[in-house]
Amino acid sequence: MSGASLSVTGLRVAYGRRAVVEGLDLAPLRPGTLTALVGPNAAGKSTLLRGIAGLVPGTRGAVRLGERDLLAMSIPERARHLAYMPQGLPGGVALTVMETLVGALRATPTALAPNGAAAAAHAVAVLRRLGIEHLAMRTLDRLSGGQRQLVGLAQALAREPAVLMLDEPTSALDLRHQMSVMALVRETVVSRGLVGVVVLHDLGLAARFADRLVALSEGAIQADGTPAETLTPDLLARVYEVEARVERCSQGHLLVLADAPIRGAA
Numbered sequence: 001m002s003g004a005s006l007s008v009t010g011l012r013v014a015y016g017r018r019a020v021v022e023g024l025d026l027a028p029l030r031p032g033t034l035t036a037l038v039g040p041n042a043a044g045k046s047t048l049l050r051g052i053a054g055l056v057p058g059t060r061g062a063v064r065l066g067e068r069d070l071l072a073m074s075i076p077e078r079a080r081h082l083a084y085m086p087q088g089l090p091g092g093v094a095l096t097v098m099e100t101l102v103g104a105l106r107a108t109p110t111a112l113a114p115n116g117a118a119a120a121a122h123a124v125a126v127l128r129r130l131g132i133e134h135l136a137m138r139t140l141d142r143l144s145g146g147q148r149q150l151v152g153l154a155q156a157l158a159r160e161p162a163v164l165m166l167d168e169p170t171s172a173l174d175l176r177h178q179m180s181v182m183a184l185v186r187e188t189v190v191s192r193g194l195v196g197v198v199v200l201h202d203l204g205l206a207a208r209f210a211d212r213l214v215a216l217s218e219g220a221i222q223a224d225g226t227p228a229e230t231l232t233p234d235l236l237a238r239v240y241e242v243e244a245r246v247e248r249c250s251q252g253h254l255l256v257l258a259d260a261p262i263r264g265a266a
């Protein structure tokens with residue numbers, strides 16, 4: 001457990017000359033907490049995550065884990081601290097699930113999986129936690145979209161990073177898996193003291209599992225707080241351009257009920 005917060009200041013992430021994120025500051029993301037990054041399509045959520053993960057060339061600003069400057073690190077060094085799961089895993093890969101997991105662990109050995117045999121045992125344990133140990137010997141190109149997403153999550157979790165960043169980890173999953181994956185991500189983040197960030201479109205899932213919601217549009221933060229503070233009809237109108245109600249269900253969970261797109265909005 002690192003016990004260090006992740007802080008982002010003055011971040012600029014651009015594709016060529018076009019800055020998608022400019023001068024972005026994020027209040028420290030604390031270890032043991034899960035933050036959901038939400039916002040409409042093309043808001044810059046993936047770009048922000050990829051920028052923080054050091055995956056967009058030319059990214060400027062500071063991304064610090066405690067005192068360490070993540071952007072100044074080499075890629076292998078950064079990979080020891082931060083795992084980033086992209087929106088989609090490549091489909092045409094003929095390696096088995098186990099081979100991809102053990103390969104990822106060999107590239108970035110962890111305290112739990114320092115060598116070959118231990119890496120394989122650790123990989124199996126992670127697959128079991130996700131309920132997909134039966135896929136261990138299947139090749140990635142023979143998996144469904146949802147199964148591939150679970151394998152991507154296994155790769156990120158197996159590396160035991162201090163910072164876990166997941167881009168839409170539930171987009172291809174059925175209802176049961178959405179719940180079980182978010183519960184597992186939350187449990188892992190809290191019990192191991194990780195800094196967890198997930199991009200989610202499902203605001204109900206975000207409100208239920210995240211400690212903090214950051215709403216982004218046009219590359220800028222529009223709201224940042226607890227789910228109850230952040231999810232308001234005003235925010236939903238400004239950021240998503242919908243008329244919406246925020247209510248609580250009989251079990252006390254926040255529900256967003258979108259009634260209609262706001263007329264005249266793009």
Ligand SMILES: Nc1ncnc2c1ncn2[C@@H]1O[C@H](COP(=O)(O)OP(=O)(O)OP(=O)(O)O)[C@@H](O)[C@H]1O
Nearest residue numbers: 015016020039040041042043044045046047048199
């Ligand atoms: N590789 C890229 N090269 C150039 N422009 C890009 C690239 N990736 C994203 N963009 C642009 O950056 C902007 C933000 O895209 P991004 O993927 O970060 O949004 P997002 O909030 O994750 O969207 P979504 O919810 O649709 O996945 C968009 O205008 C998009 O067209």
